[in-house]
Amino acid sequence: MQRTIILSVFLGFLVLTSCTRNEKQVNLFMGSSGDHGQVTPGATVPFGMISVCPDSDPGQHGGYDFAVPTISGISINRISGVGCSGTGGNIRIKPALPNETLSIVKGTEKAVPGYYETKLDNGVKCALTATHNMAVERYTFPWNAEKVFYIDFASSFESRNVSCSYNVTDANTIEGYVISPTACARGSYKLWFEFKTNHPFEVKNAGEENALIVFNDKVKTVEIRVTVSPIDQETARNEARLEEKSSFKKIKRSAKLQWREKLNKIEIEGGDDDLRTIYYTSLYRIYLSPMNVTSSEGHYLGTDGVVYKASDFTYYSSWSMWDAFRTKFPLLVILEDEVMSDIARSILELYRTGKKDWATPFESSPTVRTEHSQVMLLDAYKKGVENIDFTIAYNTMKEEAENLPTKTPDQRLETAYDLWALGEIADILGYTMDANDFSRRADSIFETTWKNEFMHITPQFEAMKGSGLYQGTRWQFRWAAPPYLNKMIEWVGMDTLEQQLTYFFENDLFNQGNEPDIHTPYIFNLLGSPEKSQKTIRDFLTRDMVHRYGGNAEYPEPFYGRAFRNHVEGYLPEMDEDDGTMSAWFIFGAMGFYPLLVGSDTYELTSPLFDRITIRANESTFTIRTENRKSIDQVVKTVLLNGETIEGTQITHEKIREGGELIFCY
Incomplete structure (x- = not known):
């Protein structure tokens, strides 16, 4: 028996060491210079507590700045690409x-x-x-x-x-x-x-x-x-x-x-060297958090200051959920469903032991904020992640729902999204009265807010600084509640809304540098213009574009350039990489599908950047490839899944999870 185990380990080692070495295509210095991503080249492992790296003097939010050679020393930890003064540096x-x-x-x-x-x-x-x-x-x-x-x-x-x-x-x-x-x-x-x-x-x-x-x-x-x-x-x-x-x-x-x-979970073919490097660097960065803070004996510190035994899961900490619920965690659902089961359980335990919108006095690691956790949990559940027991956290979720922020229009839109998700969770648990109540409240908040604040466009919609909204304009937050896109279509009309979204992009009102509107290119699919989704996403992934907005305000002068570059100034000025959020946005765009409505089991289809993409995860293989494409500017004519034509512009998570072949025909 022992010889069999040793042989199995040896064969596994041979497979691991003989396969493709995609780690060689990662550029850890991309985005590490100045305020162009706030990322660092620290030595770490996937989901590790440690990221050991020099700290520049003066430093950026992650400590390191490629443009500043003077250092104060070498510290052991940090979070990638977040704001304020960062966290870590111990x-x-x-x-x-x-x-x-x-x-x-x-x-x-x-x-x-x-x-x-x-x-x-x-x-x-x-x-x-x-x-x-x-x-x-x-x-x-x-x-x-x-x-x-x-x-x-x-x-x-x-x-x-x-x-x-x-x-x-x-x-x-x-x-x-x-x-x-x-x-x-x-x-x-x-x-x-x-x-x-x-x-x-x-x-x-x-x-x-x-x-x-x-x-x-x-x-x-x-x-x-x-x-x-x-x-x-x-x-x-x-x-x-x-x-x-x-x-x-x-x-x-x-x-x-x-x-x-x-x-090596994803293999790509085609594209130039820079695009491939950006892709694998982005894939690397989605694994930098959350952090595995469970001891080797299976213990973890709860946010109530009590040490608990994690008998059947691994406890994670370190969250930047306001950003990452939109892209990073949905991508981890595809690539790491077992890890996502533990991540979901960790969030449920966080609710049980004490969750605040930002952080508590008893965190286990550097962390940022936890808003919209219920949306992430719902998304994982809808996509089949196992062992998500909402009853662990439901009562605390209900208490949190009574204190969701509603002071400003953007807060009210985000609260509507959270209440919508909580209504879905209540329905899953069979709590019909709660489900109806949360759904009614969400619908009411959204309708009142959107009709009064966002429906009728004025010149003030373009202002970011002084807009009264958090890191965005009214144009950008106008689209910030994906569960209610059907209501926007109903109230404005599909053709009119499509024209407004076209105006939004043609006049450079989109902000690639922050999260509230990063899903908006995919809305064209719902408005009957999938070719515009494809073009818009392709342009922001690969081309020089006019950018009017930074992370917190309008640029003094519009910036013309690429949002993602294989360069130490790898992102737009003031564009935080935001703990894997922007990296996951790039990966989804490059693969040709995207979770427009986080909290559902569907993705919007667009057009992949690469000729062939192979996803090997969760014991299945899902291949994406192009057919008859001579230029990335071509429009997709038909999409085939395992030889059958897909009607519409969506694919379900189950189809990806099962494995198979998705062909984009041009």
Whole structure:
């Protein structure tokens, strides 16, 4: 039996190592320069708590800025592409004296999934890798350099409400904790850590929040391992022991293979090198969160501060739901239905132990916000994700529904969407009276708001700054409640609404840089103009376009260029990548289908960028290919699913899940 297991593992290893290496097509520096995505090249693993990376000085929201070589040190965690001041940046290590200016030697950086390396201007070479809860940092010094490290145990991208404590337990070990704010300081998380070195050190200077440690002059390479746990010190210590016999090389290789397995779920053929790189970089970024914060013994910290046993699931934390419910989680439903089952259970437990719109005082990791979680849960359920027990959270969902925001028109549209989803959930549970009540409230809020605020277009619809709406114009929020597109058609008329949507795009009123209207190109399908959906999406994916709006306001001058580029300035100015949201938007657009109504089991069909796309996930293979296409500008004439013509412009999730072949004929 043991020989059979060993042989199976070996054969699995051969398959894994001989297959396509899509990780080589990822550009981790894309979008890492200035305010063009707010992403970083940190070393991490899929759904890992650790993303270890240099922090630029001054830095961007994720700490790192390709355009700024000066660094304050190397910290262990961050969230990709989010706003405010970011969140994370903990336990920063600087291989230099505290007042010494330190910079990356540009041209020496290398970053691939699971690994980062660079040389610093003091001659130190840095190599970084990670497990899901351990940063592994290797520093190689010049022979005549002082082997010194300045450690900031209270480092944090968001400086409010930070505290820490540490204790040197032996000549190789420091233990302690850091309490750090979540994004926009709306909550906090506490990480217990074990800081372990491969050589003994001497503490030269110990402050309340920092320490200076020195190694023997004969030491050339120092390896530091920082293991974290949100549960307690003993758990952090035990997690570190699990990897104490694993070499740097082994951990680095494990990270690479984990990424290879994820990135090989989709194979693409056709397209140019830049498009392929953007595609696989985008696929990489949807796996950066949420974070697996469950201990190896199956425990997790609830948002009520109590430690629980996760007996039959893995608990995840770190949410940017206001953004990611629209694209990233629907994409994970396709690629990772078992993981999505655990993610859904984690959100249900979040409701049970205490959920706030942003964050609580007892988070397990850096996080942002959780609005629209009920829509994400409904979407996963409708698409067949298993073990979603709404009864765990239903009473808390009902309480939340009584306090949904309604002060501004955009809030009222979003609340209508949430109440619509809750009505659907109540109906699933058989609570007919609740279902009717939530549906009635949602319908009433939407009708009153849309007719009074969005139906009759005025010149003020184009204003973003000072519009009274959150990060959008009235034009952009006009379309922000997909469950009610049929009502918009009924009240305005299909032809008129199509003309208005055409005007919206022809006059550059669409904002690719933020989420409220990113679904709008697909609305043309519902208005009888699928060719306009195809053209609009293709243009924003691949061509220079006029962009009038940034993340928070109109640009001083319109920006002309591509929204997605294989470049360090990879996204529009002020366009946050938003924790995988924009990456998933690109992936869906490139594959030729999109979840216009999150919370349903259907996708809108458009036109794929690539000649052939193969999705291998959830024990099935679904192939998308083109036929008779000589240019990506051609309009789709017919779509075939397993040889049968699809009537209309939609496909259900079940058909994708079952596997088969989708052919776009031109």
